[in-house]
Amino acid sequence: MEELMQLSHQLAIAAANNIDTTPELLTELATHQDIKIRQAIAGNPNTPIDVLFQLAEEFPIEFIKNPILPLLQLENTNFYTTIPYRVVLNILASEDAPEEWLIAFATTGYYDYLLVIVQNPQTSKQVLQLVAENQYCSDYIRRLIEMHVNIAQEMPSGWQEYADHKLQDILDSIASRFYNTGELGCNSYNNVKGEYYQFTFWLLGIGPKLQLAKASEYVREAIAKFSDTPPEYLRELLSLKIKITTIIEVAKNKNTPVECLIELVNHNSRVVREAAMRNPSLPRSIVNNFFQERCLVTNPHTVVEKLRELCTSRWSFIRARVAKHPNLELSDLEKLARSPEWRIRVAVASHPRADMHILKHLTQDKSILVRRAVALNSQTPQASLEKLSRDRHVYVRANVAKNPHTPSEILLLLYQEQDRRILQNLALNPATPQELRAQLQLQHIQSKSNYIYLWLRLFSAPYNYPGIEIKELPSQEQYDIAASAITPIPQLLELIKIVPDDIYWEAVHNIWQQVVCNPDVSAELLLQILDIRSVDIYAAVASHPHISDEICYKIANTKFRDLSGYRLRLLMLQNPNISLDFIEKSLFDITSEVRQTALIKYQEKFAHNHHQSFFLAYNAAISEQTPIETLIELAKHKSVLIREAVAQNSRLVAAYSDFVKARNCLKRLAQDKNQSVRLAVANNINTPIPILEILAKNYQYTPGIYTRYQRHHNRKEHKIFVVAVKKLIQIAPEIASKYLVQYIEPNCRTIDSIPFRLAILQNFPVPSEYFLQRLKTLYLFTWYERYLIAQNPQTSTEIVQILVKDSNRVVRAAAKARLNEKS
Template identity: 25%
Template sequence: MHQTPLEQAIDVTAPPELLGQLAVNDDVAVRKAVTINPNTSTDVLISLADEFPNAFFSNPVLSLLILENPNFVVEIPYWTLINLLRQPNVPDFFLSGAAMHSNPEVLRVVAKHYQTPLSALEMMARCKDSNLGMIIAQRQDVTEQILLILAEHGTIAVRLYLAKYHKSYSSILETLALAPEPNWSFRQQIHYKLAKNSSTPLEIIKNLLKENDKKVKLAIAARADLAIDLIIELALDYRLHMMNSLAQNTYISASVLRRLANHGTLRVRQMVARHPNTPQAVLVNAVSEPELCRFVAANPSAGENLLYQLAQNNQHEVLEAIAANPSTPASVLKHIAETRAHDLLVAQHPNANREILQQVLWRLAMDERLSVRKYAAKHPHTPIDILRMWMRKEPQLRVWIAQNPSLPVDMLEVLAHDVSPNVRLSVACNPSTPHYVLEKLSFDAEVEVRRAVASNIKTPDNALEILVKDWQCCTFLAQNKNAPAKVLEYLAGLTGFNWLLLAHPNTSVEMRQTLMTAFAKSYIESDRLYATQHPDTPVEILTELSKDKNLEIRIAALQALKKPNT
């Protein structure tokens, strides 16, 4: 009885030569049946694998082929192999065979596959490839043994990742701390990450302290689990003392600070005096010791009465500490302003009121130092009379005057016509510049000035609609949160702005959907992956992406579809 091509393709007794002829049949069902047939020759089977990956894996002879030839997987053409490895269901033996491939891209695809056997991951963990090591280290099912291999043999990037993020096994952290590393910079980076890792045991931390590395010590000083003996050891370090590192660690409790308040070493008591968690009663007692006064004066928790008491002494370094203390109230700042010793600090203080600022800024405006006058020029409370005088007589200050948010409109108009492009740039950036001035600056010859106008949220719509035709300003317009819909629509017709437009608050729902569709259909895998992760991606697009040829994108799309709000 005559068999149809499909029946011949299904027939397990069909000769390989016949199956080879059927492999090019126009009927998809015939070609798929040939792919499953155990009599199909190896070369024909591989030629069909790209088209029918699941049928390829269903062929019962596949495991025997790999047993007979351990290099079978390695000999499969690159793109065919990549496509096979990106399928959701890949046999363990195939993944293990691919794990012996010499191509790093193949190994990375294997390492990403959720079904890859641990034995294959363990073998690949010994490869000196940062990307491969990172993929393995980030897997949820990675074992302690594999992590130990990475900690010992991984690249610096992998070991730094483990030192920073690893939480599960102290053995991994201990290995990282003790493993020999000839490069001093790399060793310091690993130890720094370990010092910052909250899971690193204190025994390892104590060993790291012995190396006397400043950067590592700074990271240790910020830990939440410091024992009192470690606090004392760190407080005695002169470099940390000068950087005020322990006083910035808010995890040190008031009870510990109370215990250390009477410590025999001055440096420990000074740390206590400036720590914000130190009880007020301890600070009051501390001011009786002259060596502690400036540290109490710098303490942001010091009360108003205590700071006022310290200010009466008129000691230069104590007054400086009070002026720099962010908690110093206006009443105490007023007293310091009268001393005229720390005008710049007072002017910069958030609690300085208008009366104090007017008094101090008049003096700063007369300062001979150009840097001080630059500061005064852009300060919003500097008297306008001084700014007008400077604008006429001190052209080198115009750039900073133009940055002053309190500048009158008539002065901004004049500065907008300044010959210096830097001055016009400052006017274009100034939030107080009126609409009509910004409109004129949108035609400025200097591209940096036009870009500043494009970025200014006060720029009127008509100016933005003109600037959108200037390709040098488009990126800045796309990031201006007040850019109108008309401007955004124009940008949507150009290339390279989709990411910015999708994040823009004024992008319409219709445009958002169009942009999301463009991401989903992009040939760039990162674009499609972004579409799966965006909260506004519609269900129909996620459904389409769940069939993507890229395994990572398919998994991400399926996970997004499972979310309650999808």
């Protein structure tokens, strides 16, 4: 059989070299596993052209030496343009690239072709000159030509000072944001993958300290979202000008300092305020204090003395709400009108009891929102309206046009502007002359119905795409009922079914504050309240003293789009009235934070009774005295908490090298179906290198992993990868480098990731096999990256020998010096 196979192999080699072999047989042999057979077919003139193109990428020299090529060029003068892109690159990068090929492609408009030509050490001065004269030649390519060994000759001395100076300039220019792309060899600004890499470098602790002030919004949001972000980073983020989505993530993060959460409760954005309120790290006493004050400022019967006390509240929302209260006296409004807070001045400008002196003063306010409020106030004097009708902001003038107390002569002057926003308000204003108003209504007012969608408000409401039409305009009375702290919750529950969105949200916030402030709300009414599709309502009920098991399971089983369900379960576990049954079930929760909180709560309940079956198993799992056989059995326990405890037990890890069963048990835990168990293995300070490698191998990059539309599964896998690789960096950098090379791929280079890429190339031994697989594309690394590879004392001799032949005089000099040191 062996003789027959050998004969068959010899026949295949003979057929591959025979110019009389049929194209069909050559096509079949082109996929042969023997490299010599494929190589012979690449040089066979009888091989079909499409097969030649496929083999040319692997065997560029055999392809260009194939006798059929000159004939093909005679048949088709544009033959060069038919050759696949990658084939051309491989040929141009080859040391045996024909001069006529280099000349032909040196005059093309393809940047990549020019880049590979100038980095070929065999490229002649004539070809380099052609590239330099090409209109598509970039500054970076010109720099490469200037440093080409055939132009500048060898560099026997001064190369290290030159390169180190250039590297420092590159790092300084990136840090200052004033960079020359001709020096960097990179025109690519941050993209999703590049920013993800930058974030990963920060997690791994590689490279320079991340400057949040200069980081992209993607990286900032990823840091804000990361569950283990140190508090000082979250505090620094809030000191910067960041997007609202990033602020929301800071408000959600459990590591955000309490003083920052208090600041966020004062934020202008309702979404930010509510996210901070729901954060389990914000003490419930602070939340209760806020809502106690909110109850007072929304109660129409609150006396003026108490309102004056609330003017100094720590909450800007409360202070602004005080300024709206109908019981304030004129003297109070006069003081508030001079407040440095624009929200308070807006409330005063809208107040029905504000007199002409206050309104005249606020007419000159620097805030457009204040002037808009003055323009709408029915008490605003004519002189002020006339002044506001000439305001530089159109929205102020539009509000003057909307005010039913604006004199007709001012309205007619505003009409002459012919601005759509002003004309629409004039059409609705009863003070507009009747004939003009009728004309404007025909032109600018379209019958537009107001619809509400109950299925978006109530869980019990059936899905109804068209919605329910509201035919009557909302009244001030409805708004007052929705906002009043004395409106009963059942009445508010009925009101939210019939009012537009602005009144609906006012009613929801009223229910929220009543649940927080009133400990006597019954469990039955709380269940009714949970029909409202609002995570804030659920957060309030989760902390209520009348919480029942039925309420707990309803909250736990309700899914919200922002994945905030686990935070609600954490809030319930902080409730001192939670039942033991719910705590026990929470020990098996899908979220690690909930399980850990439930465990602490469970231990508090059974502080003097550790004979419960769960406690016995858990205590055995964490004890270093537990026999190995017992730990191996506990590693199969249905409780994730117990498997996590076994994974962190130092005794099991210590037995790894001596006991096969312990080794298999740790491998099984490293491949556990639950990510928290795998993370516990990674976090064990004594986890062996082979196990860390198992954990590192399981992760593959997924775009968008830390954006708002990420999958939680991938985030957890990424966290395991980071912990495992970070450990490997500390104890086995040569092994860690196998998992870091994915971050130095040339096609992933962005300007902001360059410092981190350089840190990897400078400090880690990049595996030889990585470069050996990329010999044909080594030119894609910038000259200064290749220089660092040559300078790295851990780079293999094989790679250094390749860099000795580099086109760049600095890289060649560094490689020669390194080779001399090794010999």
